[in-house]
Amino acid sequence: MSSPSPLKLDAEALYASLRNGVRGLLATLPDAALVGIWSGGAWLAARLHADLGLPGEPGVISSALHRDDFAERGMAAGGGATRLPFEIDGRRILLVDDVLYTGRTIRAAVNELYDFGRPASVALAVLVDRGGRELPVEPAFAAARIALAPAQRLSLERSDDGHFSFAVEEIA
Numbered sequence: 001m002s003s004p005s006p007l008k009l010d011a012e013a014l015y016a017s018l019r020n021g022v023r024g025l026l027a028t029l030p031d032a033a034l035v036g037i038w039s040g041g042a043w044l045a046a047r048l049h050a051d052l053g054l055p056g057e058p059g060v061i062s063s064a065l066h067r068d069d070f071a072e073r074g075m076a077a078g079g080g081a082t083r084l085p086f087e088i089d090g091r092r093i094l095l096v097d098d099v100l101y102t103g104r105t106i107r108a109a110v111n112e113l114y115d116f117g118r119p120a121s122v123a124l125a126v127l128v129d130r131g132g133r134e135l136p137v138e139p140a141f142a143a144a145r146i147a148l149a150p151a152q153r154l155s156l157e158r159s160d161d162g163h164f165s166f167a168v169e170e171i172a
Contacts, residue, residue, distance in 0.1 A: 011156065011164035014127050014143040015044070021141035022048050022125050025094060029123060032092040035059035037109045038080045040098030040156035044127060047162065048096065059084040061095075063108035088117030098156035100126040103137030128166075130154060 026032055036045025036058055045058040060083045095109060110122060129142035132150065148154055153169045 009128070009144065009146070009154075009166050011127070011166050015047070015164055017143040018044065018125060018127050018141070019048055019051055021143060022094065022096070023052060025123060025125060025140055026052070026054075029092045029094060029121070032094045032123075033059060033086050034094050034096055035061050035084065035113070037095060037097040037105060038062045038064075040127075040158075041096045042080070043156070043158050043164070044098060045096040057085045058096075059086065059093075061109050061112050063105045063112060066108035066111035082112055082116070084113075084116055088113065088119050090118070090120050093119045093122045095122060095124045096126070097124070098127045099154050100124075100129045100137070100139055100142065101132050103133050103135035106137045107135055127156065128154060 022034075033056075034045045034049050034054065036042035038060055042058075042060040045060070048054075049058040060080060062080055062082045093113065095106070095113075097106065097109075100106065106124060113119065113122065123140040124137070125141040126139045127143050129139055129145045130148050131145070132148075146154075148168070151171055153171050155167045155169060157165050157167055159165070
């Protein structure tokens, strides 16, 4: 259940900032491939890939099988299947995600990535970094850094026409 929040984030404006940040990161990572973490990160990676005119297709990675809470959440925790339409070995990878919180999803996604090969490097770009890290994960680029109560969840939503917005939910 969504609740009203004084937090006002313009997801489209943050996306524009992310696009510029990713453009800058890609300039320093020759031949890097975009890989979005299911689901919000995959939406962002697909739109970034198109807007930046990158060749080929972006990858999509699911964190489901490597989550430390898999026994509790099952496959629902990671959504869609991993799809990497390029070679991982020796490739620079730019992981894209919507909201970075504890770092556990990133850890799981990197573990999944290594199941497909050994990349030359892995960098991370996120739309929002909400702090609260439990693992030593730091994005190379974050469009915004905010603070939320631990009992709140920030979720990226995508409309039918592809525009982004945020929902803040209270979690039990």
